[in-house]
Amino acid sequence: MEDQYEVRYAASPREVKTMDTQQLRNEFLIEKVLESDKINLVYSHYDRFIVGGVIPASKTITLDSIDPLKSENFLDRRELGIINIGGSGTVTVDGVAYNLNHKEALYVGQGNKNVVFSSASPSEPAKFYLNSTPANKAFPIKKIGINDVEVVQLGAPETANARTLRKYIVNSVVDVCQLQMGMTSLNPGSCWNTMPAHVHDRRMEVYFYIEVPEEQAVSHFMGQPQETRHIWMQNEQAVISPPWSIHSGSGTSNYTFIWGMAGENLDYSDMDMAKITDLR
Numbered sequence: 001m002e003d004q005y006e007v008r009y010a011a012s013p014r015e016v017k018t019m020d021t022q023q024l025r026n027e028f029l030i031e032k033v034l035e036s037d038k039i040n041l042v043y044s045h046y047d048r049f050i051v052g053g054v055i056p057a058s059k060t061i062t063l064d065s066i067d068p069l070k071s072e073n074f075l076d077r078r079e080l081g082i083i084n085i086g087g088s089g090t091v092t093v094d095g096v097a098y099n100l101n102h103k104e105a106l107y108v109g110q111g112n113k114n115v116v117f118s119s120a121s122p123s124e125p126a127k128f129y130l131n132s133t134p135a136n137k138a139f140p141i142k143k144i145g146i147n148d149v150e151v152v153q154l155g156a157p158e159t160a161n162a163r164t165l166r167k168y169i170v171n172s173v174v175d176v177c178q179l180q181m182g183m184t185s186l187n188p189g190s191c192w193n194t195m196p197a198h199v200h201d202r203r204m205e206v207y208f209y210i211e212v213p214e215e216q217a218v219s220h221f222m223g224q225p226q227e228t229r230h231i232w233m234q235n236e237q238a239v240i241s242p243p244w245s246i247h248s249g250s251g252t253s254n255y256t257f258i259w260g261m262a263g264e265n266l267d268y269s270d271m272d273m274a275k276i277t278d279l280r
């Protein structure tokens with residue numbers, strides 16, 4: 001397997017304050033998440049969260065352990081969330097096949113050994129987005145279909161932030177150790193996600209921007225509420241959000257993103273809101 005991984009260390013607000021555009025991008029932006037016939041993985045030292053993507057186009061691809069884990073199998077001490085943003089595909093876990101259509105998800109608990117990705121059709125391959133976090137309890141595998149998610153409507157057209165939030169992997173839907181994942185779609189005409197913004201020092205977060213139309217982009221906002229920075233992002237790029245940082249974005253059109261979180265608790269609503277007029 002052409003296994004590619006990269007390690008990103010955790011940075012403090014003190015050093016991030018001094019970073020220029022390229023340094024910020026090197027530290028937090030993940031430019032290439034999905035590549036045909038490859039697995040790409042980024043091991044972040046924020047809560048040891050792994051972000052990745054796999055497109056099994058012309059062949060099946062196995063999730064092998066990577067050196068930083070020093071474990072025989074990838075999931076020996078980890079749990080995994082998978083959301084398919086491509087064509088129909090299959091994730092086979094220790095011989096049991098789970099079919100995932102577009103925007104369906106799978107939770108794979110700790111202790112499973114063999115995880116294999118494949119597509120139904122090479123001309124419209126599956127695109128599996130992966131989030132993985134340390135785990136110490138083996139919860140059952142669960143598929144989360146589009147009708148299993150919890151749906152929340154947020155924002156309003158008047159404030160350009162009308163959006164639909166779908167909770168896929170939260171503890172009211174599936175038993176997990178610490179991973180949480182969901183998908184938020186901006187309504188046409190709205191561009192702001194997570195505004196008013198929030199911080200949750202107990203959890204880091206990773207955003208994966210998708211469905212950004214051609215020639216459009218999203219400006220992602222990060223930093224402490226009184227010391228913000230922005231990172232311009234293209235379609236199907238991810239960004240790591242430190243626990244001490246806001247995570248918000250404004251697009252030049254509407255778009256969708258997948259959020260994933262890990263850390264101290266599973267209390268989804270644990271957020272410290274930042275007042276819009278207090279942002280700097």
Ligand SMILES: O=C[C@H](O)[C@@H](O)CC(=O)C(=O)O
Nearest residue numbers: 163165184193194195247259
């Ligand atoms: O902590 C939670 C995450 O930031 C997302 O759920 C927020 C989000 O998708 C939104 O408000 O648009």
Ligand SMILES: [Zn+2]
Nearest residue numbers: 198200205247
């Ligand atoms: Zn958040």
